[in-house]
Amino acid sequence: MNFFYLCILYSNSIIMDVFINFFANMTSLQKFSWILFSITLTWLLEFLWPRMNYSINKIKHASVNLAFLCTSIILNFLILALTARVYIWIEDHKIGLLNQFNLPWYLVLLISVLVLDLVAQWFAHFVLHRYKYLWKFHVIHHSDAYLDATSGTRHHPGDYFIREIFTLLVVLALGVPLYVSIFYRMLTVLFTYLTHGNFSMPLSIDKALSYVFVTPNVHKFHHHFERPWTDSNYGNVFTFWDRLFGTFVYENPEDIIFGVDVVDAEKTNDLKYQMLLPFDKNLKTDY
Secondary structure: OHHHHHHHHHHHHHHHHHHHHHHHOOOHHHHHHHHHHHHHHHHHHHHHOEOOOOOOOHHHHHHHHHHHHHHHHHHHHHHHHHHHHHHHHHHHHOOOHHHHOOOOHHHHHHHHHHHHHHHHHHHHHHHHHHOHHHHHHHHHHHOOOOOOHHHHHOOOHHHHHHHHHHHHHHHHHHOOOHHHHHHHHHHHHHHHHHHHOOEOOOHHHHHHHOOOEOOHHHHHHHOEOOOOHHHOOOOOOEOHHHHHOOOOOOOOHHHOOEOOOOOOHHHOOOHHHHHHHHHOOOOOOOO
8 A cells, every 4th residue: 555655646746747847947939839739720620610601811810810919929928027036936935825835736736727717817808898998908809700710819918918917916816836827828828719719519519518618609609799698708718607607608609790899890800900999989888
């Protein structure tokens, strides 16, 4: 019994070291490679099992959304560079709730991921919909009338920055380690592309997965052009929060119409128009 117990402890120690070292020391090239893998996987699914056939210039549509991705990548690198010392400070001074207990690494990972998903994603997303000025930044994401994999990258820099503030608050309150923060970001990248992807998944599989995870259908209800669906399904990875707070919707996916009715649909691929939308005084916030 002692031998097997020691083997389990040794195996757990190896897994912990490999996992922590990999994500704590993840290079920019590895992060970028993960982004390419995630979007390529989703593009492949879109090619094999397309959900809708759009009569648009796909290259122009993708270029606009990928331009927003570039701003997000630049902001991500800048924010991580600025907050690197925050993670060191947290570790050195044992800041945060998690550092007050001697928890195993996998519990630290689980708790951190769940709280990040709840506060830094679900609640931040909820707030972006509830406050008019913040909604004007987030409306760019909803203005895409031709949802596909690249739509997941369509976030105004102001929208992205707001989410990062919520993330930093969770990191400080919990004392989230750097390796967990990077792991959750990589998980978010994968879910972002898959849930926006223009591919068909069998309804039975999508519904079954939706009891735990945000699926393509679940998130597409959120991209419906009008309420109440627009104000539902705020989740990023897990659907627990929407189910808990009564914002979960799952109806007939065929009834979904993408876009938002307060924005000129003909300018969905106009980068300048989209970037300046938050500062348009004539933009209606009661959509």
